[in-house]
Amino acid sequence: MVNTDSEKIEEILTRSIQTILPSKDAFKKELLSGKRLRIYVGADATGSKLHIGHATNFMILERLRQLGHEVIILFGDFTAMIGDPTGKDKERRTLTKKEVESNLKTWKNQVSKIVKIGNFNNGAKIVRNSSWFSKMNFADVVGLASHFTLQQMVERDMFQKRLEEKKPIFLHEFFYPLMQGYDSVVLDVDVEIGGNDQTFNMLAGRTLQKIKRNKEKFVVATTLLINPKTGKKLMNKSEGIIIGLDDEYNDMFGKVMALPDETIISVFIDCTYVSLNEIEKIRKALESGANPRDAKMRLAKEIVTIYHGEEKGEKAEQNFIETFKKGGVPEGMQEVKAENEKPLSEILLGAKIVESKSDFRRLVLEGAVSDAVSGEKITDPNYKISKNITLKIGKKRFVKIVL
RNA sequence: GCGCAGGUGACAGAGUGGUCAAUUGUACCUGACUGUAAAUCAGGCGCCCUAGCGGCUACGUAGGUUCAAAUCCUACCCUGCGCACCA
Numbered sequence: 001m002v003n004t005d006s007e008k009i010e011e012i013l014t015r016s017i018q019t020i021l022p023s024k025d026a027f028k029k030e031l032l033s034g035k036r037l038r039i040y041v042g043a044d045a046t047g048s049k050l051h052i053g054h055a056t057n058f059m060i061l062e063r064l065r066q067l068g069h070e071v072i073i074l075f076g077d078f079t080a081m082i083g084d085p086t087g088k089d090k091e092r093r094t095l096t097k098k099e100v101e102s103n104l105k106t107w108k109n110q111v112s113k114i115v116k117i118g119n120f121n122n123g124a125k126i127v128r129n130s131s132w133f134s135k136m137n138f139a140d141v142v143g144l145a146s147h148f149t150l151q152q153m154v155e156r157d158m159f160q161k162r163l164e165e166k167k168p169i170f171l172h173e174f175f176y177p178l179m180q181g182y183d184s185v186v187l188d189v190d191v192e193i194g195g196n197d198q199t200f201n202m203l204a205g206r207t208l209q210k211i212k213r214n215k216e217k218f219v220v221a222t223t224l225l226i227n228p229k230t231g232k233k234l235m236n237k238s239e240g241i242i243i244g245l246d247d248e249y250n251d252m253f254g255k256v257m258a259l260p261d262e263t264i265i266s267v268f269i270d271c272t273y274v275s276l277n278e279i280e281k282i283r284k285a286l287e288s289g290a291n292p293r294d295a296k297m298r299l300a301k302e303i304v305t306i307y308h309g310e311e312k313g314e315k316a317e318q319n320f321i322e323t324f325k326k327g328g329v330p331e332g333m334q335e336v337k338a339e340n341e342k343p344l345s346e347i348l349l350g351a352k353i354v355e356s357k358s359d360f361r362r363l364v365l366e367g368a369v370s371d372a373v374s375g376e377k378i379t380d381p382n383y384k385i386s387k388n389i390t391l392k393i394g395k396k397r398f399v400k401i402v403l
Numbered sequence: 404g405c406g407c408a409g410g411u412g413a414c415a416g417a418g419u420g421g422u423c424a425a426u427u428g429u430a431c432c433u434g435a436c437u438g439u440a441a442a443u444c445a446g447g448c449g450c451c452c453u454a455g456c457g458g459c460u461a462c463g464u465a466g467g468u469u470c471a472a473a474u475c476c477u478a479c480c481c482u483g484c485g486c487a488c489c490a
Contacts, residue, residue: 166483229441254439261440293438324439359432361454362447366433381454394432395439 002036002068012063016056016270018196021203021219030190030218031067039064039191042074042129042183043107050110052243052303053225053235056270057193058114060222061124064191065115071124072187073111075104078130079179104128110245113307132186133179144178147211148204153177156200177204185212196221225270228262249308250330253316254396256300257324261292264299272302323398329372329390333398340403344383344391353399368394 009031013024020027030037041057043050058073065071077100108117108126117124153159153174162169177200184192184205192202202219209217225234235242243255259267264286268279282295297317305313315331322328336351345360354360361381363369370377372392390400 168482258439261438264440291438292440296438296440320439355432356450357452358450359448363433366447368433394434 002031002034003066004032004034005067006032008067011276012060012067015276016060016222017220018223019199019219019221021199021206021221022216026216027191027218027220036069037064037190038070038072038188039193040072040074040184040187040189041193042076042180044076044079049242050107050245051235052245052267052271053195053233055114055245055306056222056225057195058111059271059273060193060220062115065122065124068122070122071115072189073115073117073124073126074183074187075107075126075128077104077128078133079176100130106246110307113245127187129179129183129186132182141175144182144208145174147208148174148178177201181205181208184209184217188213188215189217190215191218191220193220193222195224197224223266223270225263225266227260228266229260234259234263234267243303245307247307248332249304249312249316250319250332252307253300253304253320256303257293257296257320259296261296264292264295268299268302272299272306274302329392330398333390333400335400335402338385338401338403340386341384344378344385344401345381347385347401348393348399351399353393353397363393372398 009028013020013028013031039061041061043054061071061073111117115124116122117126154163156177159169159173180198180201181204184202185208189205189209192205194202199219199221202221206217206219209215226232227234241255241258243252247255256267265279265283268274268282269276282298286292286295297320300320301313301317304316308316319330319332323330334351334353336347336353338347345354345357348354348360349357354363360369364378364381364383367377367379370392372390378391385401385403388400388402390398392398
């Protein structure tokens with residue numbers, strides 16, 4: 001039986017949700033009806049990386065799962081094999097089967113930190129869309145396309161913009177909404193949850209559900225993490241910091257600390273389990289002049305705890321205090337094995353810590369490389385390794401070189 | 404198919420024979436200041452080395468002209484706009 005606690009439902013429908021289509025009331029009514037709904041979240045399998053922006057959707061999914069609804073997580077392996085919808089990519093990379101498999105594995109591992117997956121009381125099911133798309137033939141595709149008009153497609157903001165700018169729009173880009181929409185039909189879902197940048201695609205699924213099954217599909221568009229100052233998306237490759245769900249715990253903690261202050265509250269809401277009441281308290285504290293750093297420390301700890309457990313959360317916090325407040329050396333840093341008398345530049349290049357020897361050279365000349373223990377700077381770009389050494393590169397990179 | 408415009412570094416966008424490894428902005432990196440935040444200031448931002456007014460590779464692709472090409476010529480590929488085609 002599903003839980004129809006009105007208060008609980010109201011909270012779920014408020015937190016991190018921007019819009020619900022056709023309407024929040026209609027969806028709430030559906031949830032209150034006691035009917036067990038089938039709900040899904042999809043994500044492309046392009047890389048194995050999921051970040052805390054994705055987590056928002058999975059958190060909502062999990063809340064609904066806990067109410068007793070049927071929950072599906074869609075692994076977009078087929079969509080990934082075709083390429084990126086923004087069309088800009090020149091070499092569309094086709095993933096091999098092996099890559100897809102390994103992506104799925106890490107992906108599953110990350111998602112399971114948030115959503116209970118598996119064959120026990122109401123665990124989430126994982127599906128992949130290659131299982132139906134790879135079987136479709138061209139006639140099927142044309143049939144699917146016949147449900148939409150050019151005008152509907154072109155209405156989309158992103159296309160409008162490109163039309164205005166006279167930038168190319170490739171035909172295949174119209175297939176992404178179609179494919180995503182078709183996922184909904186195959187899975188016969190009642191609800192889809194996704195970031196608000198996915199609204200158009202999710203609505204395509206709503207349209208198709210109506211046509212194919214004469215059935216309503218609710219679209220839940222969640223808020224994206226944005227930097228209120230620049231208006232740009234956080235967790236965006238061009239904006240810098242991406243906090244991956246499988247980031248190493250110290251790294252994760254550090255990345256959260258490096259988030260802009262203005263985003264603290266929204267990250268609390270969208271990426272943690274801290275109650276809204278408590279977040280409100282934090283917000284008020286910040287307003288009345290509390291040091292944002294402390295709020296961010298709390299935030300970082302909460303987030304690390306979700307993905308690495310409480311113990312690591314504590315540890316990351318301590319490490320952070322040791323390293324950055326007191327200027328010490330963090331625990332659990334990357335270790336690189338090296339031969340005696342080997343130039344440091346080669347060692348670091350081999351470990352992909354620097355991009356090139358020139359890069360290393362620049363860093364040395366900028367005074368960015370030092371012995372983390374003694375604090376002594378390395379000033380010779382041709383420095384050869386002769387003993388175990390712990391290096392600090394810039395402010396945040398630490399490496400231990402072991403002979 | 405024809406005509407016109409265009410293809411430049413992560414992105415945007417200058418440059419139209421030498422002084423261009425390429426103006427500028429954003430992003431990014433480093434230093435100072437800090438709270439591994441922001442703002443600000445300073446520097447950097449293709450690769451290699453024996454580090455120099457050094458070498459190599461790069462302005463869609465392939466050739467060519469020239470002492471010298473991102474810049475000129477030819478062919479090809481790709482994009483936009485317009486015209487034609489409209490089965």
